[in-house]
Amino acid sequence: TVRNLFLLPGDGIGPEAMGEVRKIIAYMNEAMNAGFVTDEGLVGGCAYDAHGAAISEDDMKKALAADAVLFGAVGGPKWDSVPYEVRPEAGLLRLRKDLELFANLRPAICYPALASASSLKPELVEGLDILIIRELTGGVYFGEPKEIIDLGNGQKRGIDTQVYDTYEIERIAGVAFEMARTRNNRVCSMEKRNVMKSGVLWNQVVTETHKAKYSDVQLEHMLADAGGMQLVRQPKQFDVIVTDNLFGDMLSDVAAMLTGSLGMLPSASLGAPDGKTGKRKALYEPVHGSAPDIAGKGIANPIAMIASFAMCLRYSFNLVKEADNLEKAIANVLDKGIRTGDIMAPGSRQVGTVEMGDAILNEFKAL
Amino acid sequence: TVRNLFLLPGDGIGPEAMGEVRKIIAYMNEAMNAGFVTDEGLVGGCAYDAHGAAISEDDMKKALAADAVLFGAVGGPKWDSVPYEVRPEAGLLRLRKDLELFANLRPAICYPALASASSLKPELVEGLDILIIRELTGGVYFGEPKEIIDLGNGQKRGIDTQVYDTYEIERIAGVAFEMARTRNNRVCSMEKRNVMKSGVLWNQVVTETHKAKYSDVQLEHMLADAGGMQLVRQPKQFDVIVTDNLFGDMLSDVAAMLTGSLGMLPSASLGAPDGKTGKRKALYEPVHGSAPDIAGKGIANPIAMIASFAMCLRYSFNLVKEADNLEKAIANVLDKGIRTGDIMAPGSRQVGTVEMGDAILNEFKAL
Numbered sequence: 001t002v003r004n005l006f007l008l009p010g011d012g013i014g015p016e017a018m019g020e021v022r023k024i025i026a027y028m029n030e031a032m033n034a035g036f037v038t039d040e041g042l043v044g045g046c047a048y049d050a051h052g053a054a055i056s057e058d059d060m061k062k063a064l065a066a067d068a069v070l071f072g073a074v075g076g077p078k079w080d081s082v083p084y085e086v087r088p089e090a091g092l093l094r095l096r097k098d099l100e101l102f103a104n105l106r107p108a109i110c111y112p113a114l115a116s117a118s119s120l121k122p123e124l125v126e127g128l129d130i131l132i133i134r135e136l137t138g139g140v141y142f143g144e145p146k147e148i149i150d151l152g153n154g155q156k157r158g159i160d161t162q163v164y165d166t167y168e169i170e171r172i173a174g175v176a177f178e179m180a181r182t183r184n185n186r187v188c189s190m191e192k193r194n195v196m197k198s199g200v201l202w203n204q205v206v207t208e209t210h211k212a213k214y215s216d217v218q219l220e221h222m223l224a225d226a227g228g229m230q231l232v233r234q235p236k237q238f239d240v241i242v243t244d245n246l247f248g249d250m251l252s253d254v255a256a257m258l259t260g261s262l263g264m265l266p267s268a269s270l271g272a273p274d275g276k277t278g279k280r281k282a283l284y285e286p287v288h289g290s291a292p293d294i295a296g297k298g299i300a301n302p303i304a305m306i307a308s309f310a311m312c313l314r315y316s317f318n319l320v321k322e323a324d325n326l327e328k329a330i331a332n333v334l335d336k337g338i339r340t341g342d343i344m345a346p347g348s349r350q351v352g353t354v355e356m357g358d359a360i361l362n363e364f365k366a367l
Numbered sequence: 368t369v370r371n372l373f374l375l376p377g378d379g380i381g382p383e384a385m386g387e388v389r390k391i392i393a394y395m396n397e398a399m400n401a402g403f404v405t406d407e408g409l410v411g412g413c414a415y416d417a418h419g420a421a422i423s424e425d426d427m428k429k430a431l432a433a434d435a436v437l438f439g440a441v442g443g444p445k446w447d448s449v450p451y452e453v454r455p456e457a458g459l460l461r462l463r464k465d466l467e468l469f470a471n472l473r474p475a476i477c478y479p480a481l482a483s484a485s486s487l488k489p490e491l492v493e494g495l496d497i498l499i500i501r502e503l504t505g506g507v508y509f510g511e512p513k514e515i516i517d518l519g520n521g522q523k524r525g526i527d528t529q530v531y532d533t534y535e536i537e538r539i540a541g542v543a544f545e546m547a548r549t550r551n552n553r554v555c556s557m558e559k560r561n562v563m564k565s566g567v568l569w570n571q572v573v574t575e576t577h578k579a580k581y582s583d584v585q586l587e588h589m590l591a592d593a594g595g596m597q598l599v600r601q602p603k604q605f606d607v608i609v610t611d612n613l614f615g616d617m618l619s620d621v622a623a624m625l626t627g628s629l630g631m632l633p634s635a636s637l638g639a640p641d642g643k644t645g646k647r648k649a650l651y652e653p654v655h656g657s658a659p660d661i662a663g664k665g666i667a668n669p670i671a672m673i674a675s676f677a678m679c680l681r682y683s684f685n686l687v688k689e690a691d692n693l694e695k696a697i698a699n700v701l702d703k704g705i706r707t708g709d710i711m712a713p714g715s716r717q718v719g720t721v722e723m724g725d726a727i728l729n730e731f732k733a734l
């Protein structure tokens with residue numbers, strides 16, 4: 001089999017983190033005959049510098065054609081004042097939209113070795129394992145009108161539109177219920193139905209989808225503000241959380257921070273299965289950003305990027321055993337007290353990006 | 368002087384909590400000749416039961432005419448399926464909108480006696496004192512269109528509109544900068560300018576307002592998702608946070624939960640000073656909800672409601688000394704180990720709503 005990967009390392013620490021994934025890919029090709037074929041493009045600020053756009057048409061075509069996209073990170077102070085349409089984030093948003101990656105899976109897990117790094121009391125986060133399912137191609141991110149109007153008299157009006165259709169809610173709810181079945185069988189849906197009409201519809205459609213097809217799964221509804229509170233108060237009460245694009249952005253960041261493992265959390269963005277082949281378009285990216293302050297120093301933590309590749313093995317190629325092993329390799333390396341600077345703790349050994357990547361690869365080889 | 372207070376105890380634990388404020392008002396009238404004249408109305412579910420609306424026109428008139436409104440809480444399972452237009456929250460939203468209470472002040476403070484009740488490590492929250500300034504009459508809460516459209520074919524479309532005009536951002540930024548000057552002189556403005564046009568405008572207008580009139584205050588900008596993270600990671604980095612209606616809803620709830628003092632946090636919602644009299648319309652309410660599960664049992668914590676009245680003394684009547692004393696009375700009672708069930712800790716004495724109110728009143732008398 002040929003497995004086409006399109007690599008978009010992006011800006012900041014993206015390229016360094018991606019370098020460590022490349023080593024794992026090379027090893028899997030050599031030792032396991034995995035058949036990965038990689039191509040590479042530009043996204044974000046570096047694409048703007050090269051082409052004047054946050055991603056070129058050529059690279060968009062390659063992303064659309066690939067079996068999976070691996071995405072690093074975008075942005076940095078260098079591009080803080082480029083025009084809105086070509087800002088680094090526009091590349092990521094276009095990828096999500098044009099590839100129709102409506103389902104963003106964000107696991108918030110607490111690595112046992114890092115429970116003490118959380119700002120929460122360790123007993124509240126030890127063993128934490130939440131999966132946040134964020135709708136990724138709708139809502140206020142893409143709704144129209146989205147504009148700034150000049151009203152005259154020195155007054156402007158900024159407008160964004162939150163919009164959700166039944167089918168969009170149905171399909172993301174479906175993903176949440178399916179995922180819950182592979183876990184602890186519980187879904188909590190979050191919206192603000194008490195102030196938003198899109199929230200009213202969200203609540204109805206999730207309820208109906210549950211009733212029609214997934215009544216074996218336990219379903220709870222929570223207002224998104226209360227949800228944010230409950231994440232801080234008692235995160236372990238959740239199994240799968242499903243929510244819209246903007247609430248998902250906020251809540252998954254809060255959840256990520258709770259784990260103490262922010263630099264380690266991966267994400268998968270998936271499209272619908274193709275009618276004929278059953279294949280899903282997919283993009284995998286770390287939850288963390290481009291961290292321009294530490295870029296190029298060889299000290300960035302590559303774990304989130306490597307864990308994103310593990311999700312890729314699992315969801316795009318059904319290489320379940322390999323995904324499990326790669327995740328185990330990460331946990332083992334942490335257990336051995338090997339740490340990059342961001343997760344350094346007394347008594348551990350501090351290493352750089354490359355050493356961390358090597359340690360994980362060696363562990364992976366040994367499993 | 369006559370000081371007109373309009374009391375809207377609302378549903379759930381609202382009436383019990385309001386009862387404890389009434390005792391303080393009575394005492395201030397007797398002992399300090401404070402001149403409070405109170406009237407009372409219905410809001411939320413109880414108003415719906417009485418009038419079929421979440422607040423009657425008559426009570427709206429009284430709220431508009433009063434110097435200040437004291438608001439308890441609204442909602443409960445009993446009204447979960449009343450029509451959207453008359454749901455309990457509609458009463459609160461109408462009050463905010465018709466009284467033009469655009470500035471919502473939400474202090475997130477950690478009472479020293481309660482630092483250990485936080486889910487965060489005590490060292491991260493001890494001494495925490497953030498003021499969140501949330502825009503309260505704009506954004507996605509009130510923007511039009513706000514509707515559910517039937518598209519046929521079993522498809523519906525839920526729409527909400529996020530909209531901000533220059534003057535709305537200017538005036539809330541002004542409040543934030545003014546408040547910062549009375550505190551640690553730092554403002555952090557939060558939006559999602561990387562995906563929202565209203566965020567782009569928000570960022571610009573805050574920046575310009577700062578430059579034009581408040582350049583003595585330190586200003587920082589943060590993306591709202593990163594802001595949520597930073598609140599969890601290191602809340603003490605903040606002094607004043609200014610943000611829009613929806614982000615403010617989410618972020619202030621997260622901040623409230625961090626303090627471990629959720630049942631104790633007050634809020635003030637203020638209008639613009641009147642051109643002639645300089646008076647502001649104002650509504651004061653606890654951050655917590657109606658807690659229907661414990662309503663009517665005499666065990667609710669009245670502290671948030673009493674602390675909201677302290678804010679009323681400060682912001683509506685300029686009774687600064689009295690406000691300080693009332694806040695001190697609360698802290699003293701907590702220091703003495705007197706606790707309602709929600710904040711009970713080993714070695715403390717558990718009391719009910721009335722006893723807690725009495726303890727605070729006695730302490731207040733003694734100051």
Ligand SMILES: CC(C)[C@H](C(=O)O)[C@@H](O)C(=O)O
Binds near residue numbers: 089092093249561
């Ligand atoms: C970079 C930005 C556009 C993006 C978002 O808001 O979705 C990021 O915060 C994320 O969560 O992936």
Ligand SMILES: CC(C)[C@H](C(=O)O)[C@@H](O)C(=O)O
Binds near residue numbers: 225456460616
């Ligand atoms: C009750 C509800 C409408 C309200 C809001 O969303 O503003 C509440 O959550 C709040 O924060 O005051």
